[in-house]
Amino acid sequence: MEANKLVIYNTLNRQKETFSPIHPPHVGLYVCGPTVYGDAHLGHARPAITFDILFRYLKYLGYKVRYVRNITDVGHLENDADEGEDKIAKKARLEQLEPMEVVQYFTDRYHQNMDELNVLKPSIEPRASGHIIEQQELVRKIMKNGFAYESDGSIYFDVEKYSQQYPYGKLSGRVVEELLNTTRDLDGQQEKKNSFDFALWKKAKPEHIMRWPSEWSDGFPGWHLECSAMSTKYLGESFDIHGGGMDLLFPHHESEVAQSTAANGHESVKYWMHNNMITINGQKMGKSLGNFITLEEFFSGNHALLEKAYSPMTVRFFILQAHYRSTVDFSNEALQASEKGLERLMQAMSKLDSMKPAGQSSVNLPEILEKCFAAMNDDLNTPILISYLFELVKLINSVSDGKQEISEADLQSLKLNMHLLVHDILGLKTPSKTENQAEDLNEVMNLLLQLRVDAKNKKDWETADKIRKELTRLGFTIKDTKEGFEWSK
Numbered sequence: 001m002e003a004n005k006l007v008i009y010n011t012l013n014r015q016k017e018t019f020s021p022i023h024p025p026h027v028g029l030y031v032c033g034p035t036v037y038g039d040a041h042l043g044h045a046r047p048a049i050t051f052d053i054l055f056r057y058l059k060y061l062g063y064k065v066r067y068v069r070n071i072t073d074v075g076h077l078e079n080d081a082d083e084g085e086d087k088i089a090k091k092a093r094l095e096q097l098e099p100m101e102v103v104q105y106f107t108d109r110y111h112q113n114m115d116e117l118n119v120l121k122p123s124i125e126p127r128a129s130g131h132i133i134e135q136q137e138l139v140r141k142i143m144k145n146g147f148a149y150e151s152d153g154s155i156y157f158d159v160e161k162y163s164q165q166y167p168y169g170k171l172s173g174r175v176v177e178e179l180l181n182t183t184r185d186l187d188g189q190q191e192k193k194n195s196f197d198f199a200l201w202k203k204a205k206p207e208h209i210m211r212w213p214s215e216w217s218d219g220f221p222g223w224h225l226e227c228s229a230m231s232t233k234y235l236g237e238s239f240d241i242h243g244g245g246m247d248l249l250f251p252h253h254e255s256e257v258a259q260s261t262a263a264n265g266h267e268s269v270k271y272w273m274h275n276n277m278i279t280i281n282g283q284k285m286g287k288s289l290g291n292f293i294t295l296e297e298f299f300s301g302n303h304a305l306l307e308k309a310y311s312p313m314t315v316r317f318f319i320l321q322a323h324y325r326s327t328v329d330f331s332n333e334a335l336q337a338s339e340k341g342l343e344r345l346m347q348a349m350s351k352l353d354s355m356k357p358a359g360q361s362s363v364n365l366p367e368i369l370e371k372c373f374a375a376m377n378d379d380l381n382t383p384i385l386i387s388y389l390f391e392l393v394k395l396i397n398s399v400s401d402g403k404q405e406i407s408e409a410d411l412q413s414l415k416l417n418m419h420l421l422v423h424d425i426l427g428l429k430t431p432s433k434t435e436n437q438a439e440d441l442n443e444v445m446n447l448l449l450q451l452r453v454d455a456k457n458k459k460d461w462e463t464a465d466k467i468r469k470e471l472t473r474l475g476f477t478i479k480d481t482k483e484g485f486e487w488s489k
């Protein structure tokens with residue numbers, strides 16, 4: 001392994017590999033973005049932050065990165081077996097909105113959350129619905145090569161045929177023979193030759209609102225198709241890195257590999273990278289489990305499971321304290337520990353700016369800094385980097401207490417590298433005054449509303465009503481819920 005070279009874990013080959021782009025200094029990076037039918041939650045924050053770190057670090061290493069992160073606004077059905085309603089169309093129906101109103105609303109909110117988390121904007125953010133022509137072209141190419149078939153106006157990918165020529169399941173480790181054995185007898189999806197064939201194009205039922213004309217039927221593209229079409233359009237038939245959450249490995253990414261290979265005769269992605277999942281108090285996140293906490297709720301503290309509000313930077317720091325390939329468990333205790341850690345780090349950063357050199361350094365600064373970058377080069381090991389940053393925090397504190405000394409050259413280097421590592425690479429920033437005020441407001445509101453709950457429990461209706469009336473007069477909307485309360489302004 002070469003020193004000072006970025007090494008990343010390639011899911012495709014199940015090993016760490018030295019990163020070497022196809023056309024240096026250019027790097028093509030594609031990451032599967034959100035399906036915008038609801039507010040972003042922690043499950044969205046993790047891939048966004050993981051690949052933001054990669055984007056920032058590649059740029060620091062001098063690469064010219066084209067980062068494409070899509071918005072899924074059509075074709076993502078309620079389950080992965082090509083059945084059920086389109087997630088966005090369903091939301092639109094329930095809220096009596098035009099589907100693109102739903103898309104715009106949640107895209108705007110997603111962007112706001114990403115800004116708050118200090119996630120850099122991708123170079124291109126294409127929408128699936130804006131690339132229907134490219135997706136139809138891709139279907140034609142796959143059909144022409146013999147890897148798809150038509151069935152009642154829908155087009156399905158022929159997994160069995162593909163697997164006779166190419167290694168289907170290579171990415172996720174699924175074995176086709178097993179899929180064949182376990183699913184061949186399962187009937188009920190008569191349109192498909194095999195139940196694990198996936199839709200490239202679906203004929204729209206009469207009630208389906210999001211539809212486009214084609215020679216096969218009035219319909220819509222299958223969910224997996226958009227990423228193959230848009231990555232090819234913006235990054236070419238071969239590109240460097242494709243990322244996403246581990247939950248997308250199968251069937252989404254496996255299908256992407258198959259589609260691109262079926263169309264082009266070769267694989268398109270050199271390195272596949274996957275971030276691990278987030279659990280909450282040891283449990284998987286899920287709407288039915290009541291532990292589905294949106295980012296908005298984290299930032300406001302407005303959820304029954306949260307003891308307080310957590311700033312976007314606390315959430316970001318917490319995610320970075322785990323390696324992206326490990327699971328992360330969110331709990332109030334863990335978040336509060338992160339909050340304290342981040343505060344210590346940021347206090348040291350502000351001390352650093354006014355620090356004066358004196359005498360000879362008592363620590364080997366270049367050695368610690370080298371370890372910091374070695375951690376980043378080792379598959380973006382942010383928790384190890386952060387542990388070295390805390391060694392530097394100790395140094396900063398003891399120098400400013402007059403217990404240790406630092407030479408002028410070392411102090412220069414320390415300032416430069418701390419800013420580089422903390423602000424530019426990890427993307428951590430000191431909360432602004434308005435962010436601090438917003439956090440204070442959240443705390444005060446939660447306190448007031450908790451007092452109201454206490455008053456109601458004691459049947460002190462007068463106090464409870466007074467709090468509600470006054471808050472309403474000030475422009476707040478208060479809603480009682482099963483878990484307690486919700487508020488907005």
Ligand code: ZN
Pocket residue numbers: 031032033227252
């Ligand atoms: Zn995708």
